[in-house]
Amino acid sequence: DTGVSQNPRHKITKRGQNVTFRCDPISEHNRLYWYRQTLGQGPEFLTYFQNEAQLEKSRLLSDRFSAERPKGSFSTLEIQRTEQGDSAMYLCASSLLAGGNTQYFGPGTRLTVL
Amino acid sequence: TQLLEQSPQFLSIQEGENLTVYCNSSSVFSSLQWYRQEPGEGPVLLVTVVTGGEVKKLKRLTFQFGDARKDSSLHITAAQTGDTGLYLCAGLSRDSNYQLIWGAGTKLIIKP
Numbered sequence: 001d002t003g004v005s006q007n008p009r010h011k012i013t014k015r016g017q018n019v020t021f022r023c024d025p026i027s028e029h030n031r032l033y034w035y036r037q038t039l040g041q042g043p044e045f046l047t048y049f050q051n052e053a054q055l056e057k058s059r060l061l062s063d064r065f066s067a068e069r070p071k072g073s074f075s076t077l078e079i080q081r082t083e084q085g086d087s088a089m090y091l092c093a094s095s096l097l098a099g100g101n102t103q104y105f106g107p108g109t110r111l112t113v114l
Numbered sequence: 115t116q117l118l119e120q121s122p123q124f125l126s127i128q129e130g131e132n133l134t135v136y137c138n139s140s141s142v143f144s145s146l147q148w149y150r151q152e153p154g155e156g157p158v159l160l161v162t163v164v165t166g167g168e169v170k171k172l173k174r175l176t177f178q179f180g181d182a183r184k185d186s187s188l189h190i191t192a193a194q195t196g197d198t199g200l201y202l203c204a205g206l207s208r209d210s211n212y213q214l215i216w217g218a219g220t221k222l223i224i225k226p
Contacts, residue, residue, distance in 0.1 A: 040219070042202050045214070091157070102147060107156045
């Protein structure tokens with residue numbers, strides 16, 4: 001399977017704990033995006049990378065959230081001191097810089113904060 | 115603020131019926147994408163439309179991009195239970211720095 005993969009698929013944690021999610025994009029894609037989605041809503045943009053550079057970060061994104069893409073391949077999203085409001089589906093997508101920027105999504109990581 | 119409004123928000127119909135879902139904006143988009151998402155999964159790309167007035171067909175699904183590239187529609191003919199899902203539209207424009215602007219989705223349920 002050469003699509004976007006995400007791990008873990010599900011994460012349950014207690015409030016105040018830190019969590020980290022991983023995304024492996026389609027191998028030749030140089031852009032990688034993180035989104036958050038809550039029930040009944042479209043994806044909400046969090047941040048994106050072009051190769052290893054983080055080019056944009058949503059102003060709505062708390063300082064507790066950080067993302068890295070150290071070698072321009074896989075990416076990690078860390079949430080520190082999780083809160084119940086962080087419970088959501090976290091989606092990763094990748095695209096080519098050219099080609100109309102069509103984004104291909106992974107299956108997501110479902111986070112539940114108790 | 116750029117917005118993409120989808121309508122209806124929710125639609126439940128019988129198998130075999132036809133339906134149309136709309137995606138509207140006051141902004142011009144260079145391209146617009148339609149995705150389908152099933153519960154617990156990520157969105158799956160159905161189509162990208164880029165030219166005003168463009169019509170694309172994917173089996174029983176027909177996608178149209180408005181002449182002014184501000185709106186789009188998805189028409190499903192003879193709906194099947196497998197069409198059930200959340201249909202999302204997302205637009206790309208220079209004003210959004212080429213970040214996708216997402217609609218809130220149309221939840222479609224096809225009853226047998």
